[in-house]
Amino acid sequence: MTNKIEENIVSDIDLMEELLSTNPPRKPLRRGEIIDGIIMEINDGGLLLNIGHKSEGIVPSREMRSYSKEDYDKLESGSEVVALVINPEDDDGATILSVDKARGERGWRVLEKAKEEDKPVDGIIIGSNRGGAVVQAEDVQGFIPLSQLVGPARELFVPKKENAKDGFIGMKITFKIFELNRRRNRAIFSEKAVLQQERAIKKKELIETLQVGNILKGRIVGVSTFGAFVDIGGADGLIHISELSWDPVTSPADVVTVGSEMDVYVVKIDKENLKIALSLKRLTPEPWEIIKDQLIVGEKIDASVTKITTFGAFVRTDHGVEGLLHVSEISHEEITSVEEIEKLVSVGQKLNLTIVNVDTERKRLGLSIISSGKPKSTENEESPSEISQEETTSEGIDSNNLDETSNIE
Missing domain, CATH: 2.40.50.140 (Nucleic acid-binding proteins)
Incomplete structure (x- = not known):
């Protein structure tokens, strides 16, 4: 009997411990909580x-x-x-x-949840200062730096609230939360992040429908040293500097300007990384295709010197085809240095040359000052096509490399 009573007591104690562990007593409420x-x-x-x-x-x-x-x-x-x-x-x-x-606290909680879930929030612009726009959302006052302000709000922005343009104060604005610190009463927002997310979604949808060879309407939205960024209907693509023109391009800004609209040709689509390579030059025939039937060994052709190297001079015809004036075709005398070549020809000089070698398939053109038309063997020498491509790869960026598009802002 005693053992049974003890067993019941132990059982009751276990049950009590289980209840306490699953339902711990709540702390008393405090004023202001x-x-x-x-x-x-x-x-x-x-x-x-x-x-x-x-x-x-x-x-x-x-x-x-x-x-x-x-x-x-x-x-x-x-x-x-x-x-x-x-x-x-x-x-x-x-x-x-x-x-x-509790209204203010509720607002902080709403914003914290939105930040955790990476969701956009709506707010109202209530002021501005030199650094950006002052915004109120969920009864919490926050700040959008000027670098994160885009669209109509950026167009209407002025540094001082009292000089605000019509429509700026009271404008509804959608943003994402960049930083939130309740203790310091600090809230930093970004309208730009919302735009980037929307563009990424549009880009993904567009990429699914694109094909190499498509011709699209585009607008230049940015120019850099390596090419031009193009808006193609909510998504963006890159025209690499090598795809801007069949002629050599020193600066993309010499060919395109921000805001200009034009057709672009789709060169490559990277669905995994959401990158689109575009071209301007491929909308027009390649110079080789235009004059390949006119390139006949023994015929004369005008060309301008574009570059001088140890093995000769690069020249470009009036049609834009590049050729090589090999050192052995410049003079009957032996030439051993660039300085000696520069005494005979100079960059920018226009020459009337003889065609000594044409390789249409490999797009190589050999020219001569001294030959009457009988081509010399150049099997062991680098062609203008090969040299030009090597230099482009070492000094620039391959047109198939789309890494630069990740920097679009």
């Missing part, structure tokens, strides 16, 4: 909330005036409410709460 509650009842006197304690929470109507009519109409049984504790326990044992006094 922010708590969550679930609406149990809505009446003319206010709200009755389940706050997870032995007593219910009451929000008097006078403590919920910050609700707009629209917000109030959305309230229903089961809705979650954030409130501040005014009185942990009144004479009737109920906890008196305030929605109005």
Whole structure:
């Protein structure tokens, strides 16, 4: 009998420990504490909330005036409410709460959740300073740096609120949360991040429909040393400097300008990295295709010197075809240095040359000052096509390399 009583006592103790571990006692509520509650009842006197304690929470109507009519109409049984504790326990044992006094805290919680879920938030521009726009969202005041302000708001921006252009103050703006620090009362937002996300989605959708060889309408939105960035309907692509023109291009800015609209040719599509390579020059025939039938060994052709090297001089015909004037075709005398070549020809000089070698398939053209038309063997010598490509690869960026497109802003 004694053993049975002891077993029952042990069993009761185990049950009590299990209950305590799964339902630990709640700490007493404190004045000024922010708590969550679930609406149990809505009446003319206010709200009755389940706050997870032995007593219910009451929000008097006078403590919920910050609700707009629209917000109030959305309230229903089961809705979650954030409130501040005014009185942990009144004479009737109920906890008196305030929605109005917790409004700011609720806003911080909404923004924190949006940041965690990487979701955009809507706000209203209420001012500006030299660094950017002052924005209010969910009763929290934040800041959008000028570098993160885009679209209509950027166009209307002026550094001082009192000089604001019509439409700027009060403008609705959608942004993502860049930084949030409740303790320091600091909130930094970015409108640009929303635009980038939207463009990435549009780009992914567009890439699924694109094919190499497509011709698209585009607008130049940026120019760099290695090429031009093009907006092709919400997505972006890159025209590498080597794809701007069949002629040599020193600076992309010499060929295109920001804001100009033009057709572009799709060269390559990288679906995995969401990158699109475009071309301007491929909309026109390649110079070789235009004059290949006119390139006949023994015929004369005009060309201008573009570069001098140890093995000869590069020249370009009036049609844009590059050729090599090999050192052995410049003079009957032996030439051993660039300086000796420069005494005979100079960059920019126009020459009337004889065609001594044509390789249409490999796009190589050999020219001569001294030959009457009988081509000399150049099998072991680098052709203009090979040299030019090597130099382009070492000094520039391959047109098939789209890494630069990740820097589009």
